[in-house]
Amino acid sequence: MTDSIKVPDVTALKEKIAAELAAVRDRSLAYTDVDDDLLVRQHSPLMSPLVWDLAHVGNYEELWVLREVGGITPLRPEIDDLYDAFTHTRSARPSLPLLGPDEARRYISGVRGRVLDVLDKIDLDDPDPLRAGGFVFGLVVQHEHQHDETMLATLQLSREPGLIREGDLPPGRSTNLGAPREVHIPGGIFTMGAAATPWAYDNERPAHRMYLPGYWIDRFPVSNGAYTEFVASGGYEDPRWWTAEGWQWVEAKGVRAPLFWTRDGDIWWRTRFGRPEPVPADEPVQHVSWYEADAYARWAGGRLPTEAEWEKACGGRTYPWGDADPTLDQANLGHLAARPAPIGAFPQGASPYGVEQLIGDVWEWTDSWFLPYPGYRSFPYKEYSEVFFGQEHRVLRGGSWATHPSAVRTTFRNWDYPVRRQIFSGFRCARSED
Template sequence: MTTTAEPLGSGDLRAELANRLERARNRTLALTDYDDGELVKQHSPLMSPLVWDLAHVGSQEELWLVRDVGGRLPLRCDIDEMYDAFQHSRSSRPSLPLLSPTESRQYIAEVRDKALDILDRTPLEGKPLLENGFAFGMIVQHEQQHAETMLATHQLRDGERILPETPLPDTRGLAELPAEVLVPAGPFTMGTSIERWALDNERPAHVLDLAAYWIDTTPVTNGEYQQFMEAGGYDNAAWWHPDGWQHRNETGLHAPKYWHRTDGNWVRKRFGAVEPVPADEPVQHVCWYEADAYARWAGRRLPTEAEWEKAARYDPDSGRSRRYPWGDEDPAPDHANLGGAALRPAPAGSYPDGASARGVRQLIGDVWEWVSSDFEPYPGFNVFPYEEYSQVFFGPDYKVLRGGSWATDPAAARATFRNWDYPIRRQIFAGFRTARDASLSESA
């Protein structure tokens, strides 16, 4: 079994990287094109002020592209520590002497000018940081990840909606879908050794042999989750991990984040607007403990990370692992709900063209999906290009999320991409699907 390398595509790699850098920057600027008061305010202690993210993406670009790749003199070495995510907690960042919105925009523009000049002059081969433009691709992903972080901040802010919303096309298939799909027993290749901009925790490719299992065809919906709530799921310790039950009692969890009852009906706050909870959308803003409790209540479980990836990538006809559920081509609008314009997940069952070889839908986009696994290195893991990207997070404190959300850019939505967070996190755009073991007769 083999994986397929990402094709370089038509056109010049430099032009492709320049285009991706521009797309990421345009998104950053669009998410910070608001009153300075909105940018410098901390809308929640869970998140940084938007102005911190604005300058931080420039700081990382300066460190990696201007100084490291380009060997240029620093523009602003005086702010390195202030925009180092490991030096200051999110809750403490408003107390720092942050660059103003105007200064931040000027700074990231100056950095970008130098980075593009370096891109024009630098061989995109040889050293690991330069091979296939890895450092530039890494910075694209970093900025797009912060765009998603900024969307989470926008969701936490009070006041009316200030973000534009693009309606989703109705891409649901007309046929009724099965509730679950059988993934047969056998080996598959997990991870990658050849995807050009894959990060260290996605590497190396390795073969795993899994027992047969069933996995939900679509993510769990709001309507299905409400059944758990109405059955007293939040009040029965039997369904909860012990740590989750303690967290539920300490924090008063009783519904997904941003939900509340009005006149006996569940409504939600979504980017400043209050609206009825749509029953057919994948549930989001639930923590790992909530997802795990629902799965237990339903007589099922969360899939392991390997089960999730096999369902997403394994092609039984060819015996190899695809780049994406639908194949090897980059995501297109008919494959998945990505990029952030919709401000919401698509209804469950959407995007038939994005289904996996086994018919599992919406594995990419819509909601990050909690899996049962802790965040651990793959066999043969090597740190690259720095320990703080992955290695310092390995261990039982973090749970893995897979697949990306509606807010994720395609640059960070590979089927091998691994996200992770504390099991209590709810401000992220996370949901889940469930799985169960297959019996011997089913797996035969």
């Protein structure tokens, strides 16, 4: 931690933390309120069984809040190895002696009760970086929300209908009228990364000044309708648009469209949480890999933005619209509905430059590798970020419809392998000044 956070009202902050803990646990339990068979089954070798995620969030909470901060004797030390994300691959986890669904629920409930006791007693003005401002609680809240999004991806892969709640979203607006498709971002120096954001992760720090030349960036994410033009033009059959690795992947896997898409005559269909439906042209495309996003951008005469370009387009604030928490008319976050909102649905969420839907709807692939910022320091453990640095993982920004507001901001950095498509990923294009 490089920033000292002043706690203005300890009582109010503790109440907020307690509310965040309750909300994320309600969410976890809702996504696992399904038949035991669905919880223990592995729906894809890319994902853990849901019951593993459920117990893992409790074990993580025990390790950091109860043991590291509370000094409490371990409750179930014999399960630490089972729920260590670096000990066993996801594909191997179904063969482990995992806690069953009922036992997992009892375990995480017992942990949570003790966590609330620690919250009641902790000094949030303590300069210790885990305690200051309640950082450790932000750590576990964000971690659990991230696993909740992973659970949603697993439920999508299950193709079982009726498991996920739906909801209403605001309508989009025509992108053919009014504002131009691209926005110009002038060259200059800007501050990248998190400064005094209390719960920001180590990979978002330290904030640093950097220069970017001017560039253009899409006002909106690329839509399904635009992406189908790439497909129809033979984009998946033409190696000109693909990196060598991307073309090898397309050929080896026979990829011809985003994940979960199928064609029936002239109509593209998608399977969304077990239900087939025509692909809506006006939604941001999702479930595309970095390779697909990069190929589309080349085909369209542009490129993917760097993560610095993406962040600068947000305008240098916690969220594109400012520092206030998201409202329902600014972004599609927190599972308002189980899909992206139509293009142009959130004009009030635009950045000062006029770039829209930067937060929520779909994670946006960037052209950047996941690398440390200048002056980076690992905290509170190197396995969160440091072990992933290098030229294997591409950075995604902005969150998706499945991302909770407390687990995303303009400085938040997500990362994944360029082949990944089960995540709720999309993109927008950029280009350099002529």
